[in-house]
Amino acid sequence: MLDQAKAANKPQSGMDGGRRKNMKLKSITRRRLAGASLTAALALPIALSACSKAADEPEKKVLRIPFYDEESFPRSYGDYFAIKFPDVEVQIIPTKDLFGPGKNYYEVYEKLIREQKPDLLITYDSSQYMKWANAGLLLDLEPLARKSKYDLGSFSPAAIAQLKANDEGKLFGLAPELTSYALYYNKDLFDRYGVPYPTNRMSWEETMRLARQFPIDPDPDKRIYGIHEKYWTPFDIVYDIASTDGAEFLSPDGKQMTIRTPLWTKAFRHVVDGFKAGSLYYYYKDGKPIQYGPDETKQMDLFSSSKAAMMISDTEQMFRMKQWGQAELNWDIVTVPVDPANPELTRRFNVAPVYAVSVNAEHVETAWKVVQYFNSEEAAKVKQKTANVLSTRTAFAKTKDGRSLEPFYLLKQKQQADLSYLNMPGSFYQTFQTLTIREIDEAVKGRKTVEEAVNTLQTEGQVLLDKGWTQHNAMIK
Structure with missing residues (x-):
């Protein structure tokens, strides 16, 4: 209702x-x-x-x-x-x-x-x-x-x-x-591999460091992923890391791309390196996303099946673990990663x-x-x-x-000083999402460096943004 x-x-x-x-x-x-x-x-x-x-x-x-x-x-x-x-x-x-x-x-x-x-x-x-x-x-x-x-x-x-x-x-x-949202973690997996438990108000740097401490089995079916986000696109993960520290990919008026910065480059490197090493599950193959139906949703909940040591979720994850018979999983939660400069605040x-x-x-x-x-x-x-x-x-x-x-x-x-997404032309984001999938895939496959992928997102993203504004302005005339 x-x-x-x-x-x-x-x-x-x-x-x-x-x-x-x-x-x-x-x-x-x-x-x-x-x-x-x-x-x-x-x-x-x-x-x-x-x-x-x-x-x-x-x-x-x-x-x-x-x-x-x-x-x-x-x-x-x-x-x-x-x-x-x-x-x-x-x-x-x-x-x-x-x-x-x-x-x-x-x-x-x-x-x-x-x-x-x-x-x-x-x-x-x-x-x-x-x-x-x-x-x-x-x-x-x-x-x-x-x-x-x-x-x-x-x-x-x-x-x-x-x-x-x-x-x-x-x-x-x-x-x-x-x-x-909170950071869920599997206590048994942390104990098994001697990794210290996560704590409240960690930075993303500290969180990714924990994720990298889990051994990477060469067999993907046996691998334990350090952290997994079941519903997110690769760019969603990058965006969460960058925006936690205050980065935005558009100017406040929504007219200029602002993704070619050290914060964005660092966020992309965290994610791309994780995909390449296997500490993050790379579920976009050659730019093609998974279509989430009931079977795929359960299959991609790696945390509930003890294939991922950490994940970020709201209370939905508690519901899912009960629904799928994983209520006895030995887990706990801490706060989501924060900006060390503002450790009491979150966008989540x-x-x-x-x-x-x-x-x-x-x-x-x-x-x-x-x-x-x-x-x-x-x-x-x-x-x-x-x-x-x-x-x-x-x-x-x-x-x-x-x-x-x-x-x-x-x-x-965390109050958003930049609400550029409210000004963004409606046709832009979907095309930009497709572009980010392609460029992340290029970097994961080693065909581009992270810096080259970020540069492409800045330049080609600006072209898509300008086109979106042109279409928007034509519609309101």
């Missing part, structure tokens, strides 16, 4: 059409499954509520909400409102027409908020929430919380810090869930969905009650039973299935 809201309200351009979309696909799928479970959990209370409803219904309160369309809202939120807000009449302000060629989704959505004056705003895009906050479109929630004695101290400090990381430093929204932490009240809302009290409920302990308990998600509430942040969740909560979100 709630995942349908996420899909319905998410812009389909820029990085969302490329790397972000690919990396979030598994999370969206899990939320869809969770939504189905939640519908079943709520079905009985709905029936009981209908039976016990008083003959004289209370006067309906109005709540105006921007949403994809009127048909999708009941599928996403209908059960919640039927149970908790039966006296609220929801009026949908459709947003489906905000998408399309030549339209800047963020700009037209802000215009809708200013002109239509909705009450409640819901977004799964934290950068969109930040834009709304900085544009003065949202109501500060702390005065409302004080008036209603709503305990904001029960939320994760890292989650509140992200929500307040706007120009005014105010709390303009609340989010019931967060996505955070995000809160969503965000519920906010429009600054021009006519029905503030009703909107605030809805925000309170979706961020309440009651709602968190339901979600914890039906979905594999992390709660922003500290009461649910301690353990899961007897495992400590602390590493997921230790770091705070």
Whole structure:
């Protein structure tokens, strides 16, 4: 249910059409499954509520909400409102027409908020929430919380810090869930080969050094890979290493390639050398990726089958190990690698969905009650039973299935000064991804040096970027 809201309200351009979309696909799928479970959990209370409803219904309160369309809202939120807000009449302000060629989704959505004056705003895009906050479109929630004695101290400090990381430093929204990643490691493999366990807040340099300490069997079927990322492309791994240290491959305006730098070259060398040596699993053969179906997904989970000593994942990996009968695997987690200059921060932490009240809302009290409920302990308990998600509430942040969740909560979100992916022309990233696959393959096969591959990505990437902007500008004329 709630995942349908996420899909319905998410812009389909820029990085969302490329790397972000690919990396979030598994999370969206899990939320869809969770939504189905939640519908079943709520079905009985709905029936009981209908039976016990008083003959004289209370006067309906109005709540105006921007949403994809009127048909999708009941599928996403209908059960919640039927149970908790039966006296609220929801009026949908459709947003489906905000998408399309030549339209800047963020700009037209802000215009809708200013002109239509909705009450409640819901977004799964934290950068969109930040834009709304900085544009003065949202109501500060702390005065409302004080008036209603709503305990904001029960939320994760890292989650509140992200929500307040706007120009005014105010709390303009609340989010019931967060996505955070950790470095999983197989303790038995580390013990077998005498490799020291990873620790919290390691750098990527230290992480790759650990990965290289596992012996490389000449038989790939018997090989233990130091670290493996099952859903990532080779460039995703390079990007994660480089961006951890603050590198970006585009200028802030999205017009210039900026990949020919020492940080990017070092990141490419880590990955290419790992592929060549066999400490990283190279699953792109001659530029052809694996198509992930159910069989391939299980086959490529090398960590669950004890063929990889480390991997980075969110709580999805816990779910997979239970699903595939690997619940007894002797594993533990630490934080993801960090920038040594900013060891408390990570880009792999995000809160969503965000519920906010429009600054021009006519029905503030009703909107605030809805925000309170979706961020309440009651709602968190339901979600914890039906979905594999992390709660922003500290009461649910301690353990899961007897495992400590602390590493997921230790770091705070690293604010992105560069949001160039929001400005990137929609046609660019897929073509650039194809180019990076080719150039990494050239370097792995020894046909190019890492420096030569990076130079090609800079020059040919700029050609693709210029072409993307030309196509984009032609569409909006």
